[in-house]
Amino acid sequence: MPDYRQLEKDFLELLKEQKAYQEALALIQWDLRTKIPPKGVDQRSEVIGFLSQKVFQITTSEKMKMYIDSLKGKASNPIIQRSLEECEEEYNRNRKIPEVEFKEFTMLQSKSETLWQEAREKGDFAQLQPYLEKLIEYNKKFAEYWGYEKNRYDALLHVYEPGVTTELLDEVFPALRRSLAGLLKKITASERKPDSTILQKHFPKQAQETFSLEILKRMGYDFAAGRLDETIHPFAIAINPRDVRVTTRYDESDFRMAIFGTIHEGGHALYEQNIDQAMAQTPLADGTSMGIHESQSLFWENFVARSEAFWENHYSLFKHIAPDEFDDIPFSDFYCAVNEVKPSLIRIEADELTYCLHIMVRYELEKALINDEIEVRDLPELWNQKMEDYLGIRPQSDREGVLQDIHWAAGDFGYFPSYALGYMYAAQFHQKLETTLDVESAIKSGNFAAIKNWLGENIHQYGKLKKPLEILQDVTGEGLNPEFLVEHLQSKYARIYQF
Amino acid sequence: MPDYRQLEKDFLELLKEQKAYQEALALIQWDLRTKIPPKGVDQRSEVIGFLSQKVFQITTSEKMKMYIDSLKGKASNPIIQRSLEECEEEYNRNRKIPEVEFKEFTMLQSKSETLWQEAREKGDFAQLQPYLEKLIEYNKKFAEYWGYEKNRYDALLHVYEPGVTTELLDEVFPALRRSLAGLLKKITASERKPDSTILQKHFPKQAQETFSLEILKRMGYDFAAGRLDETIHPFAIAINPRDVRVTTRYDESDFRMAIFGTIHEGGHALYEQNIDQAMAQTPLADGTSMGIHESQSLFWENFVARSEAFWENHYSLFKHIAPDEFDDIPFSDFYCAVNEVKPSLIRIEADELTYCLHIMVRYELEKALINDEIEVRDLPELWNQKMEDYLGIRPQSDREGVLQDIHWAAGDFGYFPSYALGYMYAAQFHQKLETTLDVESAIKSGNFAAIKNWLGENIHQYGKLKKPLEILQDVTGEGLNPEFLVEHLQSKYARIYQF
Numbered sequence: 002m003p004d005y006r007q008l009e010k011d012f013l014e015l016l017k018e019q020k021a022y023q024e025a026l027a028l029i030q031w032d033l034r035t036k037i038p039p040k041g042v043d044q045r046s047e048v049i050g051f052l053s054q055k056v057f058q059i060t061t062s063e064k065m066k067m068y069i070d071s072l073k074g075k076a077s078n079p080i081i082q083r084s085l086e087e088c089e090e091e092y093n094r095n096r097k098i099p100e101v102e103f104k105e106f107t108m109l110q111s112k113s114e115t116l117w118q119e120a121r122e123k124g125d126f127a128q129l130q131p132y133l134e135k136l137i138e139y140n141k142k143f144a145e146y147w148g149y150e151k152n153r154y155d156a157l158l159h160v161y162e163p164g165v166t167t168e169l170l171d172e173v174f175p176a177l178r179r180s181l182a183g184l185l186k187k188i189t190a191s192e193r194k195p196d197s198t199i200l201q202k203h204f205p206k207q208a209q210e211t212f213s214l215e216i217l218k219r220m221g222y223d224f225a226a227g228r229l230d231e232t233i234h235p236f237a238i239a240i241n242p243r244d245v246r247v248t249t250r251y252d253e254s255d256f257r258m259a260i261f262g263t264i265h266e267g268g269h270a271l272y273e274q275n276i277d278q279a280m281a282q283t284p285l286a287d288g289t290s291m292g293i294h295e296s297q298s299l300f301w302e303n304f305v306a307r308s309e310a311f312w313e314n315h316y317s318l319f320k321h322i323a324p325d326e327f328d329d330i331p332f333s334d335f336y337c338a339v340n341e342v343k344p345s346l347i348r349i350e351a352d353e354l355t356y357c358l359h360i361m362v363r364y365e366l367e368k369a370l371i372n373d374e375i376e377v378r379d380l381p382e383l384w385n386q387k388m389e390d391y392l393g394i395r396p397q398s399d400r401e402g403v404l405q406d407i408h409w410a411a412g413d414f415g416y417f418p419s420y421a422l423g424y425m426y427a428a429q430f431h432q433k434l435e436t437t438l439d440v441e442s443a444i445k446s447g448n449f450a451a452i453k454n455w456l457g458e459n460i461h462q463y464g465k466l467k468k469p470l471e472i473l474q475d476v477t478g479e480g481l482n483p484e485f486l487v488e489h490l491q492s493k494y495a496r497i498y499q500f
Numbered sequence: 501m502p503d504y505r506q507l508e509k510d511f512l513e514l515l516k517e518q519k520a521y522q523e524a525l526a527l528i529q530w531d532l533r534t535k536i537p538p539k540g541v542d543q544r545s546e547v548i549g550f551l552s553q554k555v556f557q558i559t560t561s562e563k564m565k566m567y568i569d570s571l572k573g574k575a576s577n578p579i580i581q582r583s584l585e586e587c588e589e590e591y592n593r594n595r596k597i598p599e600v601e602f603k604e605f606t607m608l609q610s611k612s613e614t615l616w617q618e619a620r621e622k623g624d625f626a627q628l629q630p631y632l633e634k635l636i637e638y639n640k641k642f643a644e645y646w647g648y649e650k651n652r653y654d655a656l657l658h659v660y661e662p663g664v665t666t667e668l669l670d671e672v673f674p675a676l677r678r679s680l681a682g683l684l685k686k687i688t689a690s691e692r693k694p695d696s697t698i699l700q701k702h703f704p705k706q707a708q709e710t711f712s713l714e715i716l717k718r719m720g721y722d723f724a725a726g727r728l729d730e731t732i733h734p735f736a737i738a739i740n741p742r743d744v745r746v747t748t749r750y751d752e753s754d755f756r757m758a759i760f761g762t763i764h765e766g767g768h769a770l771y772e773q774n775i776d777q778a779m780a781q782t783p784l785a786d787g788t789s790m791g792i793h794e795s796q797s798l799f800w801e802n803f804v805a806r807s808e809a810f811w812e813n814h815y816s817l818f819k820h821i822a823p824d825e826f827d828d829i830p831f832s833d834f835y836c837a838v839n840e841v842k843p844s845l846i847r848i849e850a851d852e853l854t855y856c857l858h859i860m861v862r863y864e865l866e867k868a869l870i871n872d873e874i875e876v877r878d879l880p881e882l883w884n885q886k887m888e889d890y891l892g893i894r895p896q897s898d899r900e901g902v903l904q905d906i907h908w909a910a911g912d913f914g915y916f917p918s919y920a921l922g923y924m925y926a927a928q929f930h931q932k933l934e935t936t937l938d939v940e941s942a943i944k945s946g947n948f949a950a951i952k953n954w955l956g957e958n959i960h961q962y963g964k965l966k967k968p969l970e971i972l973q974d975v976t977g978e979g980l981n982p983e984f985l986v987e988h989l990q991s992k993y994a995r996i997y998q999f
Contacts, residue, residue, distance in 0.1 A: 021550040024543070025524040028531060036535075040725040041743025044523070044780070048740075051520040226539040241547075244540025281543070 005075055012068040016084065017282050019059045020241075026052050027240040035230045035248055060088070061095045083466050084283045091284075094160070097146040106139045110412040117410030124400035126381050129410060134377045136412040137370050144371065154371045157415025161291045162422060164470040167368060169481060170418055173425070174361050177483040178391065181358055184490055185393075188342050188354070191498040195337035202326040206251040206259075212322045213249060213263035216315070220301060221453040222247070222267050223274055235262045237269035237298075242281045245273040256323070257339070261302055268301035269294055271453060275461035290469040291416065295423025296430060297456065303353050303424075304431045304489070305452070309496075310444040312336050337497050344392040346401040354490055355392060360421040362387040363406070367414045426473060428486035430460070433477045504574055511567040515583065516781050518558045519740075525551050526739040534729045534747055559587070560594045579779055582965050586783040593659070596645040605638045609911040616909030623899035625880050628909060633876045635911040636869050643870065653870045656914030660790045661921060663969040666867060668980060669917055673860050676924070676982040677890065680857055683989055684892075687841050687853070690997040694836035701825040705750040705758075711821045712748060712762035715814070719800060720952040721746070721766050722773055734761045736768035736797075741780045744772040755822070756838070760801055767800035768793055770952060774960035789968040790915065794922025795929060796955065802852050802923075803930045803988070804951070808995075809943040811835050836996050843891040845900040853989055854891060859920040861886040862905070866913045925972060927985035929959070932976045 029049055037045060059065060069089045076082035095103070113132040120129040144156035152167040214229060232248035239245045247266045252258040272288050280286045288294035305311055312319075316332055330338075342352045348359040366383060369375040375383060384403040389395045396402030408416055434440055434455055443451050459476045470480060494500075528548055536544060558564060568588045575581035594602070612631040619628040643655035651666040713728060731747035738744045746765045751757040771787050779785045787793035804810055811818075815831055829837075841851045847858040865882060868874040874882060883902040888894045895901030907915055933939055933954055942950050958975045969979060993999075 017546075018550065021547045024547045025528065025551065028527060029524065032527060032531070036727065038723065038725050038727055038743055038745075040722070041740055044740040044742055047516075048520045048523045051517065052524065223539070224537065226537050228535065228537055241540055241543040243543055244537055246537075 003071055005072065006077070008068060008071055009077060009081055012072060012081070012085075013282065015059060015064060015068065016088075016284065019056055019284075020282050020286075022052050022056045022059075024241050026056070027238055031238050031240060031246055031248075034232050034234070034236065057095065060091045065092055079466065080280055080283060080285060083285055087284045087465060094147060098143055102139065102142065106136075106143075106412065109135055109139070113410050113412065114407065117404070117407060120410075121400055121404040124398040124404065126399040126404060129404070130377055133380075133409060136409070137377065137414070140412065140414045141371055141373075152368075152372070154368045154415065157371065158418065159415075161416050161419050162469060163290065164468050165292070165418070165422065165481070170364065173481055173483050174364065174421070177357060177421075177425070177487065178361055180483070180487040181354060181490070182391070184354060184487075184494060185342070185344070187500040188494055188498045191500055193337075193498045195334070195341040195497065197338045197341040197343075199330055199334060200257060200338050201255050202324065203253055204256040204323055204327075206253055208322050208324070209251050209253075209256050209259045212256075212319060213259055215318065215322075216260070216264055216306070217247065217267045219447060220264070220267050220271060220305075220449050222270055226274055227270060229263065235266050237266040237273070239270075239273035239287070242273070242276060242278060242286050245270045261306060264306045265298040265302040268298035271301070271456070272297040272461050275457040276464040277462045277466075280464050280466065285465040287465055289463065289465045289467060289472060291419035292422035292426055293460065293469045293472060295420055296426035297460065299423050299427040300430060300456065304427060304440075305444055305449070307340055307353065308441070308444055309336055310441045312339070314445050314447040340493070340497055342494065342498075344394050346388070346394060346396050347405055354494065357421045357424055357486075358391045360417050362391055363408075363417040364421070367409070367417065371414060422469075422481070425481060425483050425486050426469075428489050429473065429477045429479075429482060430456070431489065432485040502570055504571065505576070507567060507570055508576060508580055511571060511580070511584075512781065514558060514563060514567065515587075515783065518555055518783075519781050519785075521551050521555045521558070523740050525555070526737055530729075530737050530739060530745055530747075533731050533733070533735065556594065559590045564591055578965065579782060579784060582784055583782045586964060590783075593646060597642055601638065601641065605635075605642075605911065608634055608638070612909050612911065613906065616903070616906060619909075620899055620903040623897040623903065625898045625903060628903065629876055632879075632908060635908070636876065636913070639911065639913045640870055640872075651867075651871070653867045653914065656870065657917065658914075660915050660918050661968060662789065663967050664791070664917070664921065664980070669863065672924070672980055672982050673863065673920070676856060676920075676986065677860055679982070679986040680853060680989070681890070683853060683986075683993060684841070684843070686999040687993055687997045690999055692836075692997045694833075694840040694996065696837045696840040696842075698829055698833060699756060699837050700754050701823065702752055703755040703822055703826075705752055707821050707823070708750050708752075708755050708758045711755075711818060712758055714817065714821075715759070715763055715805070716746065716766045718946060719763070719766050719770060719804075719948050721769055725773055726769060728762065734765050736765040736772070738769075738772035738786070741772070741775060741777060741785050744769045760805060763805045764797040764801040767797035770800070770955070771796040771960050774952075774956040775963040776961045776965075779963050779965065784964040786964055788962065788964045788966060788971060790918035791921035791925055792959065792968045792971060794919055795925035796959065798922050798926040799929060799955065803926060803939075804943055804948070806839055806852065807940070807943055807992075808835055809940045811838070813944050813946045839992070839996055841993065841997075843893050845887070845893060845895050846904055853993065856920045856923055856985075857890045859916050861890055862907075862916040863920075866908070866916065870913060921968075921980070924980060924982050924985050925968075927988050928972065928976045928978075928981060929955070930988065931984040 026049065029045060029052075033042065033045060065088055069085055069092060072081070073085045073089065074082075076085060098106075109132065113129070113136060116132060117129055120126065140157060141153065144153045147156040147159070149155040149159075150166075154167045158165055158167065158170075210229070217229065218224070226243045227245045227247060230246065230248050232250060235249045237245065237247050247263060247270050249259050249263040249266065269288075272294060276286050288297075312332070312335065316335065320327055340353070342354045344355050344358075345351055348356070351359050362384065365387065366375070366380065370377065370380075381399050381403050385395050388402070408414075431440065434452070438451055438455065440452065443449065460472055463472065467475065474480060525548065528544060528551075532541065532544060564587055568584055568591060571580070572584045572588065573581075575584060597605075608631065612628070612635060615631060616628055619625065639656060640652065643652045646655040646658070648655040648658075649665075653666050657664055657666065657669075709728070716728065717723065725742045726744045726746060729745065729747050731749060734748045736744065736746050746762060746769050748758050748762040748765065768787075771793060775785050787796075811831070811834065815834065819826055839852070841853045843854050843857075844850055847855070847862075850858050861883065864886065865874070865879065869876065869879075880898050880902050884894050887901070907913075930939065933951070937950055937954065939951065942948065959971055962971065966974065973979060
């Protein structure tokens with residue numbers, strides 16, 4: 002009989018090695034997006050390639066396979082058992098693709114990403130088209146290798162949001178869309194027109210940083226285990242479980258970018274900072290899915306920082322830090338401006354209400370692409386048509402249409418739905434929290450500890466120990482339900498737009 | 501017959517792997533000393549251990565040995581040939597030590613470094629003594645394993661300054677000491693007393709940074725291949741050949757720390773930035789020795805930035821950036837204050853003249869320790885006596901005596917002489933440069949390109965392609981010669997102290 006305890010030890014050692022490579026890679030990624038001088042990039046890319054290959058080799062090694070086969074079902078605790086399952090998933094995902102195809106795909110991704118920047122700049126979809134076609138072919142092949150029950154797209158969804166299926170999304174998204182469309186109609190019809198241009202006054206970077214740091218502190222972000230830096234595309238990154246960094250971008254003519262961005266990334270970071278340390282050196286020390294991760298950032302951004310209660314407490318601090326030009330804005334104008342709803346063409350600039358409509362456009366198109374129902378060459382027209390159908394506006398160029406996001410050009414299909422799932426999960430968590438805490442009063446008091454602790458206890462601590470829908474079920478007692486998001490938006494905008 | 505070209509290719513591939521690990525390690529080191537949040541450190545140390553072990557495994561691998569044996573003498577170009585020699589040196593250095601001893605030594609180093617901080621704080625030499633004894637025992641053993649011709653200490657010197665021997669130092673140091681003592685006597689006797697306390701006025705960090713950045717730019721430091729950050733113990737680090745970073749420390753009550761520190765580290769960085777790119781992925785992409793490296797930092801710090809010509813040009817810029825309190829300092833008082841000579845107890849605070857005397861104290865003691873001529877327990881007393889003999893002052897505690905430096909506590913013996921060698925090399929290079937360029941006028945004009953290019957062409961570009969004394973010989977036509985340093989100090993201080 003094999004010595005299981007020794008095998009477990011060896012397995013954990015291998016996970017540590019993998020983590021060591023991943024930690025080095027994470028630091029390199031952070032540096033690449035915050036500090037690296039331009040001439041250093043080329044050589045650093047080589048290092049990324051080398052270290053990523055080492056991780057890939059571990060995840061697909063015979064040794065790994067041996068641990069999985071020997072230990073699965075015999076693990077001495079749930080952390081090891083779930084780690085084995087995670088490793089098995091990854092082993093299968095990576096091993097099922099022939100090595101040569103994986104390499105070709107990776108090279109194609111990298112070329113296509115670079116090309117995308119140029120194509121977007123010029124609004125030239127034709128330039129990207131052949132690359133997209135190939136990337137989709139690979140995604141279809143991979144989905145076949147990985148397998149699925151009902152819909153080929155499920156295999157891709159599974160990578161980002163295990164448990165969520167095309168069937169579920171096809172039930173939930175249309176219902177959500179109808180509700181959002183109804184709300185949007187009322188808002189458009191309202192005579193109340195919040196004006197966000199009143200917010201576009203000069204606000205020096207330094208002062209924006211002061212406010213951002215103060216809010217992060219109040220959220221309970223641990224600065225002894227993290228830091229805030231400047232970047233072009235904001236992100237949060239766990240370099241190790243005790244070093245979880247936040248980045249933000251300062252636009253001196255629009256403070257919303259930095260302040261809501263910092264709070265959003267801070268929400269991601271709180272998740273990573275509060276995963277149980279017992280999992281620190283395992284693959285479970287990570288958010289359980291893209292969607293649950295997004296629910297945490299959106300919880301803080303939308304349910305906390307865009308709420309009336311938040312600004313009732315923080316508007317005086319804001320005015321204290323902001324330049325004098327903001328002094329004349331009455332509270333209610335300010336709060337409404339921060340929550341202005343206005344269909345727009347660019348996803349990352351969308352408001353809280355229309356955001357999910359952007360996601361549905363993408364979801365329906367990528368699902369159809371993967372299932373051979375539409376052609377890549379028709380994408381621009383289909384995109385524009387859907388934008389008109391769902392948001393009532395039509396892009397005038399592919400730059401503000403199908404070319405705006407990097408995801409497809411980077412070969413990522415099945416990722417977009419996570420964003421909308423994050424909105425719904427966040428609303429479900431919020432509704433549940435309200436049954437045990439007067440959330441509004443907590444926000445108004447500016448003491449966020451109760452909120453942070455509830456999220457920590459119910460979601461963060463588990464890392465990947467629970468699957469996304471398992472967490473949702475355990476916390477709320479039900480599955481995915483778009484109603485709570487709709488209720489939240491309905492009650493919020495009814496006040497703002499008075500309908 | 502083996503396929504040598506293929507073997508060479510494979511050898512270069514192995515060097516690239518090694519470089520990839522080293523690049524990740526260098527970035528981690530930079531981060532550790534500039535940005536990391538405190539709680540992230542423990543886990544990061546594990547990663548350092550893991551990656552360092554990978555490097556060690558490559559340098560001591562059978563594969564490496566095979567390349568060395570197969571290719572040495574048959575390399576198709578000098579870069580490959582010298583790389584093979586470097587790899588052989590390292591292979592031998594690491595393989596000659598039994599693995600268990602190397603591991604014990606490494607663990608001892610790390611414990612001793614930590615302990616040293618406490619011992620220094622308390623001025624308690626006895627606490628460190630048993631560790632020092634063991635570390636010295638290991639160093640003696642290692643020296644025996646590595647081998648030497650005449651003096652056991654040579655084996656240690658060789659690690660930092662290949663080619664330089666105890667015999668050479670025993671000839672050069674006493675001569676230099678006598679000259680420095682003579683100069684010091686004249687200075688002490690002089691009625692001129694420059695007063696450096698006039699420089700100790702409040703100078704905000706931001707403004708110090710502005711001045712530092714401007715000087716780095718003028719030196720020709722390439723900011724597209726580097727950056728300046730804040731740290732506690734300043735350093736320069738080549739993360740890769742196109743990413744060479746400088747760090748500095750801001751003391752708001754004494755600008756000299758940051759400004760001369762930045763220029764010093766900038767000198768190191770210029771060296772690394774200007775190594776021939778053809779060596780980029782080999783062990784030759786590095787300064788050729790500690791001493792030559794130090795000669796480059798000292799060239800810029802002492803021969804450029806502490807010169808009268810430099811301040812004649814830059815004093816107006818300095819006054820423009822510095823707070824108003826500096827306005828009243830006449831140029832000559834300022835220049836003399838910056839060059840005040842005053843025997844002091846702490847090496848890193850020493851002036852340009854007395855610095856080498858601090859080094860000689862350490863050299864003589866560590867040489868005697870390695871050759872069993874003195875006992876560790878007698879070190880404090882011997883240290884204090886030598887300080888009195890050479891500098892005329894006596895430490896009142898071991899904190900400002902034998903415990904001040906980390907080097908011995910970290911197990912590094914044979915390192916200290918490099919600092920003094922750097923002074924002498926720099927003076928020799930400076931004298932040579934003066935035969936082809938009016939250095940004073942170049943400095944006065946503020947256009948440092950001619951200086952930077954000369955150092956680049958004569959020293960920097962070669963990396964480790966030439967050994968330290970080979971570079972010295974090729975550039976100056978002679979070996980180590982302390983006379984030029986003495987001449988430089990004599991002529992400089994004769995003006996300042998009027999003797």
